[in-house]
Amino acid sequence: MVVESVCIVTVEDDDGHAALIERNLRRAGLSNDMVRLRDGQEALDYFLGPRADTRDTCVLLLDIKMPRVDGVEVLRRLRADARTASLPIIMLTTTDDPREIERCYDLGCNVYITKPVAYEPFVEAIRRLGLFLQVIKVPNGTSPVAQ
């Protein structure tokens, strides 16, 4: 049911958010590998740095407001690089400003999800994200598994 080879990379400066995302994804039934990165710079190092190796089987959950390099800049740089141009990127952020959403879609994010404060919609968003990840086509040729 779950594509085990897909690694879920969460770029999130807030430890609590990161923990909540992971727990709720697990609760929604995902057992994929999960990597936590603390800011945009770490994300750039992870995907574009000299020791970048696992990017082929990754899905990125990207926060926007982060120290050093923010999420929008990470999105822009990853889309500009041929190696990560088709990497699935999901913006997961507290900002629901329509202009910010539009900017992210313009820059090429696949999905934009607003972090809801109300718990139920948040879990629902994470659940849907989990389901989404299960059917997503990843670049290494692994065939997507429908539910």
Added chain:
Amino acid sequence: MHIRPGSIFSKGLLLISVPVALQLCTVAAILIAQRHAERAEQWSEHSMEVVRLTDRAIATALEGHGAMRGLAVFRDTGIETASRERLRTLPAQLRRLHELVADNPPQQRHLDDTDRALVQYLAWVGRQETSARNGQWDAIDGDLRNLTGKRLIDEVLEHLQEFLAVEQELDDERLAVARSSRAVLHRVIAVFGLMTLPLAVIVAWVYATAIGRRLGTLAGNARAMADGRTLAEPIGGRDEIADLDVVLHQTARRLERSLEAERRDAGELAARAAELARVNAELQYKTQENEIFVYSASHDLRSPLVNLQGFTREIQHGCADLRKELAKQSLPPEARTRIEGLIERDIAESLHFIQTAVTRLSAIIDALLRLSRAGRVEYTLGPIDIEPVVRRVVDALGATIQERQVRVDVGPLPTVCADATALEQIFGNLVGNAVNYLDPARLGHIEIGTATGAAAAPDSGLATVYVRDNGLGIPADHQQKLFVALQRLHGNEVPGEGIGLALVKRVVDRLGGRIWVHSTPGAGSTFSVALPAARVET
């Protein structure tokens, strides 16, 4: 009529009077010369008459004397009686001559002499004729021979000839005078006629210098004033042109002063406008800064809230797991009851309060974000009919309205120049408030309509819409704070964040409108929104 010396009118009179005087002189001279000539001619004719009469008298005398000689020669009193009789008319003829030359004493004297000689001659004639009638022919012959008659008549003739000579001389003189008078007349006409031409030239020249050139200077000054150049020196003089020039100079000076004042005012105005623009820009910047701050702050507050909410939920999950674990364990009943009590009551209650607080805080933050966005979002302004907007808003509140049995009346509403979403925000809040703050003690009635007269905004460019309810009303001391963010009059009996009216005010401000409220506690409130009226398309 009063004629001012030196005025154009007096100058004109002067200019006209010169040729007129000249012409009058010409006419007078002609009249005088003519009269002179006429008189000379009259005198001449008079003299000719005298000469003619004198000639006739001489002829009468000669003819009469011839008849006297015939009488003597033929001794017959019957012949040439008519000629002799005519001798008797000589005194009358002389009297006529006397009358004609009454003004000439020397000629009178000649005539007097003639008269005396004639008296003697006629006395002789009388004697001769008496002798003839008596037949005394010898006496007549004798008298003829000794030439008495001839002597007498010669004397008469001699005097008459003298008289005639003088008169002829006079006649010649008078003819000469008449001729010379004519000549003078012709000369006068010629001279005055010739004088008219140079006079016209002189008059034209005088006009050119006295009026024309001054008028030219005046026109130049007027042009200079119109072009804002410096005026020529004052013309001087005492006529209307000088007056006009003085006025022109005064006007130019006043114009200069008012231009100066205008330049000063314009400079001041520009400085004020720049200051205003600067303050405005600063204010705009500050407002923007505030909104960005509110946006960032609200946003930053959301992150911890996500954690609070999320981990509360996690604890609830934990508690659920704990209960399951507890069920599996074998525990003394009182310990189980205590632990279950802790989980179900103390922890659950605490979590419930945390969740309520978080939900409330979240709502406030969302509202603040909306408020800050109301200041940042770009509006698309256009003519919008308010009525369908209000009907949509009322429809959206339909469930609550039906539930509370509220009567909602929507009157005819104007078309305003606004943004559709903004209008929906405004009336959504106002109608929503009206529904939310109704008095439970009576049936609700909400009325949305167009305000007129004193209830409307005084600015004619604004259309005023009111939202009136018969709800709880707002105490006077709270009405001031009504449009300030996070001010809530009512406690938790009505849900809300205290943002709605602040948002509405912000939106109305941005649309260039005004909002105000009239309210009586216990009776109801009327919110009035004035928005720029849509211009009627022509």
